[in-house]
Amino acid sequence: MSPHDADSANGLTRRDVLRGGCIAGLGAAAGWLLTRDSATGGPAAMRAGAAGGERRVWQIDPSACVQCGRCATECVLEPSAVKCVHAYALCGRCDFCFGYYESRPGSHAGAGAEYQLCPTGAIERRHIEGQHYDYLIDEATCIGCARCVEGCNTFGNGSLYLQVRHDRCLNCNECAIAKACPSQAFRLVPAGTPYLPKGADA
Amino acid sequence: MRRRRWMLLVLPVAAGVVIASAATHLVAEQRFSVPELSEDYVPPDVPSPAPRSRTMQYVDVAVLAAFLVVASAAALRFRSRGGLVVLTLLALGYFGFYRRGCVCPIGAIQRVCPVFDVRALVTPDAAAAEAHGLSAERIAEAWRARAGDFAAAETSGRGRDFVLSLWVGPDSKRTLGRIGRERIAPPGDAPPVPLGELVRTEMRPVLRFAHGVPWVIVAFFALPLVATLLFGRTFCAAVCPLGAIQEAVALKPVQLPAWLGHGLGLFAYVYLAAAVLLATTGGGFLICRQDPFVGIFRLSGPVIMLLIGAGVLVLGVFLARPYCRFLCPYGAILRPLSRLSWRHATITPDACIRCRLCESACPYGAIRAPNTGGRPAPRRRGKLTLAALLLVVPVLTAAGAWGGAWLAGRVARMHPTVARAEAVHRELAAHGAVRGDSDVTEAFAGSDVPVDMLLAHGRAVRRSFAWATPVASGFIALVVALKLVSLAVRRRREDYAPDRALCLSCGRCYASCPVDHARRLERKGARPPAELHATD
Ligand code: SF4
Ligand code: SF4
Ligand code: SF4
Ligand code: SF4
Numbered sequence: 172m173s174p175h176d177a178d179s180a181n182g183l184t185r186r187d188v189l190r191g192g193c194i195a196g197l198g199a200a201a202g203w204l205l206t207r208d209s210a211t212g213g214p215a216a217m218r219a220g221a222a223g224g225e226r227r228v229w230q231i232d233p234s235a236c237v238q239c240g241r242c243a244t245e246c247v248l249e250p251s252a253v254k255c256v257h258a259y260a261l262c263g264r265c266d267f268c269f270g271y272y273e274s275r276p277g278s279h280a281g282a283g284a285e286y287q288l289c290p291t292g293a294i295e296r297r298h299i300e301g302q303h304y305d306y307l308i309d310e311a312t313c314i315g316c317a318r319c320v321e322g323c324n325t326f327g328n329g330s331l332y333l334q335v336r337h338d339r340c341l342n343c344n345e346c347a348i349a350k351a352c353p354s355q356a357f358r359l360v361p362a363g364t365p366y367l368p369k370g371a372d373a
Numbered sequence: 374m375r376r377r378r379w380m381l382l383v384l385p386v387a388a389g390v391v392i393a394s395a396a397t398h399l400v401a402e403q404r405f406s407v408p409e410l411s412e413d414y415v416p417p418d419v420p421s422p423a424p425r426s427r428t429m430q431y432v433d434v435a436v437l438a439a440f441l442v443v444a445s446a447a448a449l450r451f452r453s454r455g456g457l458v459v460l461t462l463l464a465l466g467y468f469g470f471y472r473r474g475c476v477c478p479i480g481a482i483q484r485v486c487p488v489f490d491v492r493a494l495v496t497p498d499a500a501a502a503e504a505h506g507l508s509a510e511r512i513a514e515a516w517r518a519r520a521g522d523f524a525a526a527e528t529s530g531r532g533r534d535f536v537l538s539l540w541v542g543p544d545s546k547r548t549l550g551r552i553g554r555e556r557i558a559p560p561g562d563a564p565p566v567p568l569g570e571l572v573r574t575e576m577r578p579v580l581r582f583a584h585g586v587p588w589v590i591v592a593f594f595a596l597p598l599v600a601t602l603l604f605g606r607t608f609c610a611a612v613c614p615l616g617a618i619q620e621a622v623a624l625k626p627v628q629l630p631a632w633l634g635h636g637l638g639l640f641a642y643v644y645l646a647a648a649v650l651l652a653t654t655g656g657g658f659l660i661c662r663q664d665p666f667v668g669i670f671r672l673s674g675p676v677i678m679l680l681i682g683a684g685v686l687v688l689g690v691f692l693a694r695p696y697c698r699f700l701c702p703y704g705a706i707l708r709p710l711s712r713l714s715w716r717h718a719t720i721t722p723d724a725c726i727r728c729r730l731c732e733s734a735c736p737y738g739a740i741r742a743p744n745t746g747g748r749p750a751p752r753r754r755g756k757l758t759l760a761a762l763l764l765v766v767p768v769l770t771a772a773g774a775w776g777g778a779w780l781a782g783r784v785a786r787m788h789p790t791v792a793r794a795e796a797v798h799r800e801l802a803a804h805g806a807v808r809g810d811s812d813v814t815e816a817f818a819g820s821d822v823p824v825d826m827l828l829a830h831g832r833a834v835r836r837s838f839a840w841a842t843p844v845a846s847g848f849i850a851l852v853v854a855l856k857l858v859s860l861a862v863r864r865r866r867e868d869y870a871p872d873r874a875l876c877l878s879c880g881r882c883y884a885s886c887p888v889d890h891a892r893r894l895e896r897k898g899a900r901p902p903a904e905l906h907a908t909d
């Protein structure tokens with residue numbers, strides 16, 4: 172005899188009542204959670220632009236990032252889902268790019284590949300015309316270490332910046348980098364506009 | 374050419390020094406003008422790949438529901454171990470390798486808990502106001518005017534005298550600092566005063582559901598719970614990818630002594646309490662960070678995680694499903710729910726003949742033997758033990774909570790904000806400035822969050838730990854106490870039957886039962902051997 176059969180002989184058992192209570196409680200809690208979702212968002216910065224209950228994804232606010240390098244090491248993915256992105260609208264197309272070449276005095280002399288800043292050689296320097304070059308990021312090679320971003324922000328136009336790339340990002344429950352980011356540059360943004368581009372208005 | 378490069382280097386270095394001494398967050402201005410390029414130049418394309426679509430999320434939930442239905446049917450209705458194995462492998466493929474272990478019900482625990490957020494309350498400082506001859510209204514007005522859009526929704530004041538009341542997030546600490554640095558002129562010809570000196574800023578932890586819980590997360594969290602209330606832990610049998618990968622390697626399982634199984638099983642509650650504590654205080658998602666198998670599902674991850682995952686799997690060859698039995702926090706929730714289940718997997722749906730053949734069939738130690746054979750303990754003594762234990766429950770719980778209160782300060786250091794605030798505070802105390810000696814303080818020095826805002830935030834988070842840690846440790850102690858009580862209560866068991874809390878409905882024991890074997894033969898049309906029918 173299974174316990175169930177024995178129980179059901181005398182009508183509703185304590186177990187039945189408890190189970191009913193659990194299911195009702197679960198339903199109520201789930202319903203309440205869901206209405207909370209549409210009624211309130213997070214802090215104003217998170218809520219901005221997010222319609223009630225809209226799904227949110229992680230993104231880096233480039234104006235807050237201090238290029239600490241944790242984006243390369245803290246992501247649950249290896250290599251990181253954070254990559255360098257280039258805002259071409261801002262780029263000076265410099266001959267000597269501070270995001271491309273190491274800018275220690277004296278090191279620029281040869282301006283060859285060995286003076287590249289990027290540890291993985293993810294930036295391609297392509298001649299446009301005259302003294303002008305485009306710097307293209309190969310996302311498959313970029314590890315999101317922010318060294319080029321630091322160079323470009325410190326000495327150049329700041330057209331290189333980091334973004335969570337959503338074809339790679341798993342949109343973790345909680346972004347591991349966000350927790351480690353010293354400048355709290357990570358935001359939850361609406362999934363419909365998942366990037367915080369630099370110079371979009373330029 | 375040479376010369377131009379040299380200038381390009383020196384000028385920006387000089388500019389960089391100037392900029393660095395100003396606020397570093399300033400978006401780098403156009404140091405070099407964007408050149409006019411010929412007409413046919415097209416700037417390279419930067420794609421913006423979209424996140425996983427909404428439709429695919431519906432698919433995930435539908436797949437989960439379908440898996441639960443089929444697994445329950447396979448375990449209870451069709452009693453098919455083979456079917457369960459196939460489902461397990463499919464689940465490993467879909468939720469494990471295709472969805473890369475995310476989102477899963479285990480991690481969803483952390484999304485459905487309430488969160489301590491920190492609210493900053495800015496009030497005019499009466500003493501400072503008087504000293505500068507400014508009215509509280511004037512100060513409030515100046516603050517509100519500068520808070521602008523950012524805090525517009527948050528300045529309610531709720532009928533009290535706050536000039537500003539806002540949730541502390543990344544932006545608000547900066548905003549408060551920025552406004553605090555601005556100055557207003559007091560009456561007369563006194564020098565302007567920074568607004569920050571005219572107010573008191575208090576930060577308070579507030580327990581609330583902060584970030585909204587997407588319905589997909591709610592569904593992933595709740596569906597397996599409902600399935601368990603109905604049919605037992607069929608989610609664990611063949612749907613959970615973490616269970617699946619362990620099930621796949623459990624080849625040479627050994628039996629653990631019951632007391633050891635019960636004891637180790639308590640760690641799951643410790644883990645659950647720790648995970649909820651950290652999630653609630655905003656200290657991070659322990660379950661996701663320490664998930665031993667996601668690295669394997671993603672075929673990438675920190676080396677240490679991959680090694681731990683591999684280690685758990687090797688252990689799992691001999692000790693079946695170690696994560697499920699001794700650690701899984703979701704399993705800890707499923708155990709009591711499964712006790713209440715409406716239907717549950719059985720070793721055989723027919724009467725047990727106590728042949729003992731199934732006794733060692735369960736690799737999870739979930740089969741309980743009948744206990745009616747031995748001499749029953751004297752009733753009176755049993756009652757006394759129970760009464761004593763029931764008394765112990767509140768005492769133990771209180772002791773646990775007290776221990777948590779004592780430990781709260783140390784536990785709080787696991788929170789990144791607290792750790793950051795402490796590092797900055799130490800440096801400040803030792804050198805009178807944040808010099809950036811460690812990488813934490815260096816990064817903080819590079820950001821534009823004011824030191825006092827960070828310290829206030831750290832204190833507020835510590836206060837939330839002072840509340841939450843005793844609750845968590847009290848919960849652990851309560852579970853331990855209840856376990857003692859439940860071990861002392863002797864429930865009469867006539868037959869060999871799975872312990873509903875621990876049985877994962879894996880179906881391994883079905884084949885060991887001769888009655889079940891006979892039933893199968895019968896269903897196939899063959900006559901079962903007569904002596905296998907229950908005789909008593
Ligand atoms: S962790 Fe934060 S500060 Fe560091 S590189 Fe990433 S976004 Fe920038
Ligand atoms: S320097 Fe770092 S962030 Fe920049 S392209 Fe290279 S790997 Fe990516
Ligand atoms: S959400 Fe996860 S995958 Fe995406 S960037 Fe953060 S840690 Fe990496
Ligand atoms: S006990 Fe095992 S199978 Fe069940 S939810 Fe936890 S990891 Fe998954």
Ligand code: SF4
Nearest residue numbers: 735876877879880882
């Ligand atoms: S169905 Fe339950 S009792 Fe039977 S072997 Fe599996 S876990 Fe053990």
